Ligand SMILES: Nc1ncnc2c1ncn2[C@@H]1O[C@H](COP(=O)(O)OP(=O)(O)O)[C@@H](O)[C@H]1O
């Protein structure tokens with residue numbers, strides 16, 4: 559069985575972070591493993607507090623996995639502090655996994671900062687150049703390229719600037735613009751739009767986590783990057799369509815294998 563490793567924060571509410579990643583890995587048919595970088599006390603409404611995990615333990619989790627188990631793809635989510643970014647980057651340099659999908663998580667849906675401002679430069683310097691693919695949403699891309707993105711035309715320009723930061727490929731997610739949620743894939747040569755239909759729901763907690771984990775799972779299974787992204791976009795659309803009205807805030811997406819199977823996303 560193919561494997562995928564998530565390096566991310568824990569969401570006690572189960573909708574985002576490590577919990578969403580492991581559910582998406584299972585639903586997409588790979589064996590999931592995890593390295594926890596931070597523990598958040600979180601529900602569908604808010605992040606109440608964050609405990610960063612000691613860097614030694616983060617490094618040792620990564621070493622314990624790589625020293626023993628084959629890792630076909632890595633997904634990276636919440637990295638919290640500059641020291642966490644540097645610890646993860648150093649460990650990945652040592653093991654050099656083939657596929658690294660970086661979701662540059664910055665702010666939760668409720669507005670809580672999951673990446674300290676001081677860590678943004680570390681992310682740009684140490685983590686992005688190691689990544690096969692980065693999957694920023696619009697506000698994250700605006701921070702990374704230091705310019706506003708208001709239109710799909712702006713997304714094209716921003717993708718070029720994002721690629722210059724050193725990742726091999728870009729998926730710029732368009733969910734935060736008005737209208738249909740169209741994402742832009744750029745591999746340095748070609749642009750491809752992945753068109754979506756906006757589903758009217760407040761239950762979008764963990765959509766970014768789910769999408770990047772589904773991409774990592776598809777890469778682990780041997781799909782090309784573009785195929786991996788296309789299948790993951792179909793998966794997230796189904797997961798949002800069937801999202802769960804749990805809690806009083808942004809409910810989680812639904813990782814339901816039967817739906818996935820019915821949609822023939824293999
Ligand atoms: N209401 C929605 N209906 C359908 N797809 C959506 C919706 N909101 C977001 N998406 C899609 O979900 C994925 C993640 O969305 P986005 O909101 O852009 O990022 P993030 O969750 O990181 O903020 C993208 O593929 C986006 O196009």
Ligand SMILES: Cc1ncc(COP(=O)(O)O)c(N)n1
Nearest residue numbers: 567574575666764765766767
């Ligand atoms: C631990 C953790 N990691 C990431 C997110 C972002 O979630 P989203 O996928 O909705 O951007 C979150 N809310 N909590």
